Amino acid sequence: MLFFEKFAEGISGKKDTWIISIGNNRIRKEVSKRLPSNFGLLVHRTASVSSWASVGAGTTVMAKVVINACANIGKHCIINSAAVIEHDCILEDFVHISPNASLAGGVRVGEGTHIGIGACVLPEIKIGKWATIGAGAVIIKDVPDGAVVVGNPGKVIKVK
Known part of the structure; x- marks a missing residue:
């Protein structure tokens, strides 16, 4: 989980920012429902x-x-x-x-x-x-x- 925490810190400076890059759209939708609602944006x-x-x-x-x-x-x-x-x-x-x-x-x-x-x-x-x-x-x-x-x-x- 440490990798994901550091990755999330790099997105917004906060540990509670999430990006879900699972290719399967249905699974990505289901996972998004289970995570905290603070989602970032990666460009x-x-x-x-x-x-x-x-x-x-x-x-x-x-x-x-x-x-x-x-x-x-x-x-x-x-x-x-x-x-x-x-x-x-x-x-x-x-x-x-x-x-x-x-x-x-x-x-x-x-x-x-x-x-x-x-x-x-x-x-x-x-x-x-x-x-x-x-x-x-x-x-x-x-x-x-x-x-x-x-x-x-x-x-x-x-x-x-």
Whole structure:
């Protein structure tokens, strides 16, 4: 536990600040309910986050990420290496954006959704809650809650 205490001190100078970077969105949500409510925010020094964007508590923003103006990132999200979140995007809580995924302007992503590595989402698309977007998928139309989408163009292969 000593490592985590020192890590937490480095976040805010307090030992009671938490970040949960468990990749599984459902587990991250459950763990967040069991911890004290003082969650920090980790943003890698090479990330570019617009001063007009908002990022929720407990979120991790990795190296080379770009988050542009008026994007709204929820609580306990993971925005992984070199992902691009364009202007006016909305990501609800517990979303995971994998490395090199790109969300064009005005995309809405529902709670708990996972966007796979290298996926592309066209402007103004709405992705439902707890959906899974496969690696390299190109999303050209809205995605329902709980859907698993793969391919180019993205096709729903299963609904949970």
